[in-house]
Every structure is written in C-alpha cells, then in structure tokens.
Amino acid sequence: MTTDLYGGRLDRAVRLRGAGRADEARELLLELRAEFPDDAVVAYQTAWVHDVLDREAEAVAHYRAAIAGDLPEVDLRDAMLGLGSTLRALGRDGEAAAVFERALARFPGDRPLRVFRAMLRYNTGDVREAVADLLRLLGETGDDPDIRQYRRAIDHYAADLDRSWLR
Template identity: 55%
Template sequence: MDEGAAVHRDHQLAEAVRLREDGRREEARERLLALSEQFPLDAEVAYQTAWVHDTLGLEAEAVPHYVRAVEVPGLTPDDRRGALLGLGSTYRVLGRFPEAVTTLGDAVTEFPDDAALKTFLAMALYNTGRAHDAMEILLTLLATTSQDPDILGYRPAIEHYAKDLDATL
C-alpha cells in the first residue's frame, strides 16, 4: 500500500472507530464496509468491521469479518485476542457451539493468562454438554484470581474440587 493510501485508510479507520464509540454505529458500519471493500486483506479493518456488526446485534454478519481478521496477519496481540474472543463469543451466541469451543480453546492456548477467554470458553463448553470441563475452568479461575478473603481461605479446597467435583478430600 502506498503512503497516500495508508494515510487515507488510517484516517477513515480512526473516523469509523470514533463514530462507533460515539454511538453512531450504523454510520460507522457503512464506513467500515466501504473500507473492507477497499482493503480486503487488512486485519485491523476486518476486526473493526466485525466489532461494529456485533455492537449492532448483527452477529451473523460479523463472523466473516472476524474470520478474516484472525486469518490474515496484522493485528496487535491485544486486538488479536479481542478478535478471537469476539469470534468465539459470536459463534456461541449463534448456537455454533463446537466452533465456539474450538476458537476459544485455541485462543486460550495462545493467550493462557486471559481470564475473559477462559470464561467464554467455559460458557461454550457448558453449551456443548461439557459442564465438568466448564466448572473446572471457572473454579480454577476463581481460586487463582479472587481477592475475596472468604474465597482465599478456601483456595486449596476450591483448587482440589476444580480438578474433580466428584472427589472428596
């Protein structure tokens, strides 16, 4: 991309994001769709386009943009994490539970310290009938991240039961 096209893209993308943040989502969507046509291999444009569709409740329309965002290089690690979370969560909302589990499971492997990814993975696992796996993730997350003194007092027991809720001490 030449310098002039890059400046145009950056300006248009920043404006579209500002519109979304200001609550002018439909206007942002129109601009992002136009940018997506101009820059079909731009991961950041794809991510922002997916995001605006999600904010409008247009989850099915968001999916191809999320897929493109995570399949082509160009996102910062934080944006990649957000795109994977958005894609996995969107799959779950659409009832595409196996795809949600796969996407979120891969994302947790890539970003193992991300509690939000683990939480959404647990929800998707629950939706596929894997309640035990979901509870293991959530209990482990609770035990390792809570600052609540009552939780901290029971941390060893919670961690034990996270491995197997049917176990006894």
C-alpha cells in the first residue's frame, strides 16, 4: 500500500481490522472514502471491513466502486469474490451469479471463486451442478492418496452425476 498518499491511515485501518478492531477500522476507512471517493483500494478495504462487521448491505456499494476502479489483480479477484459472496448472503442470487460468471471469465479456474459459485448454485437449487463443481475441485486439489487414486472416477461422475450412462 502507498502510505504516503493516505498518511499511513490505510495501513493502520488494515492492521486494526486484522487485530479484531473492525469498528475502529471502519471509522477510519469511511473517513478515507470521503477524502478519496474514487480510490479503488480504499473502496475495497471499506467493503471488506463492512463484511467483517456483518454489514453486507453496506459493503455492496463499496465493492462495486472498487471493482469499477483500478485495483491490482489480486485485489480485484478478492473484491469480485467478496461482492458475489455478499450478494449471495443477501439473497440477491441473480446478481451474485452474474458477478461469479464475470469473475470466472476474468480468472478462469480460480478455485475459491468456484467454491463460492458452487455454494450459490446450491442456494438456487442447482444442486447437481454445485456437487459436480465441488467434486471437480476435490479431484484437482485433494492431497489424500485415497482421493488421488479415485480422481479419474470422481471426474467421470462429476461430469454425469445423474448416471445417465447406466440407463
């Protein structure tokens, strides 16, 4: 982070949030948002602290401002994940789905994005796709030798959970 621009306040807010003092971090970040309304990094950090405080509805606008701005790639991915997850938590499933699709188009194969999209799919009743997504992730990431030995079968079943090949 660039502490010169913010006089060390952004770094302090991040430290406060990390130390469990999110209310104090929120106050400082809202001051920074007022002072730097077009700053994507400040918007992202402000969204994040609102999520930490279970103030999801307030986080949405900050996430949107961050994503519309000039965020570093790693922060952009996290902001998109945060926005999609927050919208899902608020029951705004259509908006969440659009965010996850856009995020996965930008960051194809990103595993955390895929997990959160699977949770959304489950919430929207697309249980088959949710389970298939999670099985694919398990096959890709599982370090357990017992899982690895069945990876081919897991991938096969993930592709056709309804077992239409048996009918």
